[in-house]
Amino acid sequence: MKKLKLATVWLDGCSGCHMSLLDLDGAIIPIVRKVDIVYGPLVDAQEFPEDVDVTLLEGAISTQEDVEKLQQIRSRTKLLVSLGDCAVTGNVSGMRNGIPVNKLLQQIYVDGADLGGCIPGDGLPQLAKQARPAQDFVKVDICLPGCPPPNKVIAGFLNNLLDGRKPETNAKVKFG
Amino acid sequence: MKRITIEPVSRIEGHAKITIQLDDAGQVTDTQFQVTQVRGFEKFTEGRPYYEMPGITSRICGICPISHQLAASKACDAIMAVRIPRTAQLLREIIHCAQIVQSHALSFFYLSAPDLLLGMDSDPATRNVAGLIEANPELARAGIELRKFGLQVIEGLADERVHPAWIVPGGVRSPMTAPARDRFLAAIPQAMATTEKTLGIFKGMLDSFAEEIANFGSEPTMYAGMVDHAGNLQLYDGVMRFRAADGTIVQDVAAENYHEFVAEATVENSYLKAPFYRPLGYPQGIYRVGPLGRINTAEAMGTPRADAELGEFRQRFGRVAHSSFLYHYARLIEVLYALECMKLLLQEPDVLDPHVRASAGVNALEGVGMIEAPRGTLIHHYKVDENGAIVWANLIVATGHNNRAISDGVRQVSEHFIHGDRLQEGMLNRVSALVRAYDPCLSCSTHAMGTPALDISLVDRKGALLDRIRS
Numbered sequence: 001m002k003k004l005k006l007a008t009v010w011l012d013g014c015s016g017c018h019m020s021l022l023d024l025d026g027a028i029i030p031i032v033r034k035v036d037i038v039y040g041p042l043v044d045a046q047e048f049p050e051d052v053d054v055t056l057l058e059g060a061i062s063t064q065e066d067v068e069k070l071q072q073i074r075s076r077t078k079l080l081v082s083l084g085d086c087a088v089t090g091n092v093s094g095m096r097n098g099i100p101v102n103k104l105l106q107q108i109y110v111d112g113a114d115l116g117g118c119i120p121g122d123g124l125p126q127l128a129k130q131a132r133p134a135q136d137f138v139k140v141d142i143c144l145p146g147c148p149p150p151n152k153v154i155a156g157f158l159n160n161l162l163d164g165r166k167p168e169t170n171a172k173v174k175f176g
Numbered sequence: 177m178k179r180i181t182i183e184p185v186s187r188i189e190g191h192a193k194i195t196i197q198l199d200d201a202g203q204v205t206d207t208q209f210q211v212t213q214v215r216g217f218e219k220f221t222e223g224r225p226y227y228e229m230p231g232i233t234s235r236i237c238g239i240c241p242i243s244h245q246l247a248a249s250k251a252c253d254a255i256m257a258v259r260i261p262r263t264a265q266l267l268r269e270i271i272h273c274a275q276i277v278q279s280h281a282l283s284f285f286y287l288s289a290p291d292l293l294l295g296m297d298s299d300p301a302t303r304n305v306a307g308l309i310e311a312n313p314e315l316a317r318a319g320i321e322l323r324k325f326g327l328q329v330i331e332g333l334a335d336e337r338v339h340p341a342w343i344v345p346g347g348v349r350s351p352m353t354a355p356a357r358d359r360f361l362a363a364i365p366q367a368m369a370t371t372e373k374t375l376g377i378f379k380g381m382l383d384s385f386a387e388e389i390a391n392f393g394s395e396p397t398m399y400a401g402m403v404d405h406a407g408n409l410q411l412y413d414g415v416m417r418f419r420a421a422d423g424t425i426v427q428d429v430a431a432e433n434y435h436e437f438v439a440e441a442t443v444e445n446s447y448l449k450a451p452f453y454r455p456l457g458y459p460q461g462i463y464r465v466g467p468l469g470r471i472n473t474a475e476a477m478g479t480p481r482a483d484a485e486l487g488e489f490r491q492r493f494g495r496v497a498h499s500s501f502l503y504h505y506a507r508l509i510e511v512l513y514a515l516e517c518m519k520l521l522l523q524e525p526d527v528l529d530p531h532v533r534a535s536a537g538v539n540a541l542e543g544v545g546m547i548e549a550p551r552g553t554l555i556h557h558y559k560v561d562e563n564g565a566i567v568w569a570n571l572i573v574a575t576g577h578n579n580r581a582i583s584d585g586v587r588q589v590s591e592h593f594i595h596g597d598r599l600q601e602g603m604l605n606r607v608s609a610l611v612r613a614y615d616p617c618l619s620c621s622t623h624a625m626g627t628p629a630l631d632i633s634l635v636d637r638k639g640a641l642l643d644r645i646r647s
């Protein structure tokens with residue numbers, strides 16, 4: 001049987017959603033054997049591949065670079081899943097949204113520094129005005145909320161998918 | 177002249193980019209290590225009540241949320257001007273040890289073991305934890321179990337594994353039950369056995385990594401880490417000691433005085449600020465923290481098994497060891513230490529006492545909390561108004577301290593392994609592996625987490641892209 005191609009992506013989040021995935025502990029072994037992890041923090045893939053079956057997306061969209069990545073991911077993924085509150089609503093990543101970006105950077109890099117005192121920019125992605133959820137930019141097929149989503153919810157989702165059942169998303173779901 | 181860019185740097189915890197500049201003869205002339213994301217926690221927490229800080233700053237990092245909760249709560253304890261109940265301190269130390277175990281296990285088994293056990297030059301398609309599960313299922317499973325042990329202790333105390341709301345200003349939310357304690361104690365021997373076995377395997381491989389040991393960021397620097405009055409390693413409380421490259425003690429710094437000795441530089445090409453030892457200036461005052469920084473700084477670990485390992489380590493590499501490759505070694509010794517400590521703490525007679533939280537309002541307008549997070553010294557510093565609303569916050573996170581040393585290490589490893597205008601995956605992986613040795617948590621560092629990744633580009637003198645490898 002053809003293995004399911006799974007990608008995981010980590011944008012403006014804290015990696016807690018990825019940790020919740022690893023929190024399947026040993027139960028991850030049979031899952032890993034049934035899928036090909038083709039992209040993500042745990043593997044060395046160079047570029048987001050074509051024809052990905054499922055992408056789990058963690059984090060909000062915070063820079064123009066994030067937007068471009070997200071669009072590429074969407075165009076190359078069959079089932080796009082927002083994993084966790086940051087991807088679903090913006091969550092903590094969006095707490096900066098009421099503050100102008102230059103003020104934010106000024107406080108951190110100029111007022112909050114003893115030396116240098118410049119706002120970094122050289123070769124770096126510029127922060128967008130707001131950190132926003134993925135569905136503000138592209139169609140998201142499934143949302144798994146939670147901060148992070150409980151490991152059981154992630155396991156249930158993946159196992160349903162691998163067994164060819166329709167992913168069930170309303171059970172045991174909570175925000176926060 | 178050519179430039180190589182590694183972006184994203186893979187199998188690390190955060191968003192980074194490396195650029196390597198070559199001259200016409202294919203020799204490395206310049207390198208840059210850039211962290212490419214920022215989130216702004218210091219600014220957007222303004223106006224929030226201080227007691228929300230553990231919950232909010234926890235979301236800086238899902239790998240070491242407990243570290244941020246502890247540093248935040250310690251800063252809040254100072255704002256409340258309370259001494260927390262002794263049992264609360266014991267429980268905070270226990271959960272902290274558990275977190276060191278799970279975080280170090282993640283770094284070693286999930287992120288770096290593929291390089292170490294499958295080989296720096298092995299096929300990038302399988303050079304990951306899934307490949308490790310296929311190639312060495314027994315060890316992979318043991319690593320998964322070790323991480324699980326740490327997380328089960330966290331869950332057993334605090335109800336959840338990631339971002340629990342249990343560590344609070346004034347102590348912790350609920351006491352430990354006797355069955356929980358017994359369960360944790362019963363699981364320690366297995367965790368110890370896994371760690372000792374892994375240490376044995378790692379020591380057996382040292383000879384085959386002689387070239388990496390010699391060239392992975394091996395320039396001498398100062399080191400820093402927390403110690404107690406006897407100079408033994410401390411993770412939860414103590415003074416931040418600076419030790420010079422030649423082994424002399426430079427300074428002991430109490431948390432509330434950190435600003436006299438630790439200054440921060442902004443650099444144009446990275447969202448990660450670079451802290452330095454203020455009296456020496458930048459970059460002379462750079463120092464390294466984290467597992468290697470701590471074991472270099474401390475006189476001893478203070479627990480028998482870890483001290484035996486430290487003795488052997490120092491016999492091989494000297495009193496102060498400089499190669500960043502040895503972060504892996506130091507990390508494994510620290511797992512042993514954390515397990516030994518946890519056992520001692522769990523056996524304390526008053527560890528089950530139900531009084532675990534002190535209550536008070538705002539009694540001081542400023543507070544500093546300092547702890548040793550898995551990746552090094554973590555400082556949270558808050559100022560509040562009379563109502564307890566945050567008016568100013570500064571966070572200095574572990575990986576930040578290592579910023580300049582990682583940059584220098586990238587240069588050294590590039591100069592040694594990269595020649596010519598063609599990129600070979602294996603040599604680039606060594607550059608990434610140097611970064612991985614630090615186990616940098618770039619989400620913490622920039623209070624941003626990004627795709628943990630590496631992007632290496634090779635450019636010519638005019639900046640034209642010649643070759644690029646991304647992961």
Ligand code: SF4
Pocket residue numbers: 012013014015016017058059083084085086087091092146147148149235238338
């Ligand atoms: S939803 Fe929560 S756990 Fe997930 S990335 Fe955001 S802050 Fe972290």
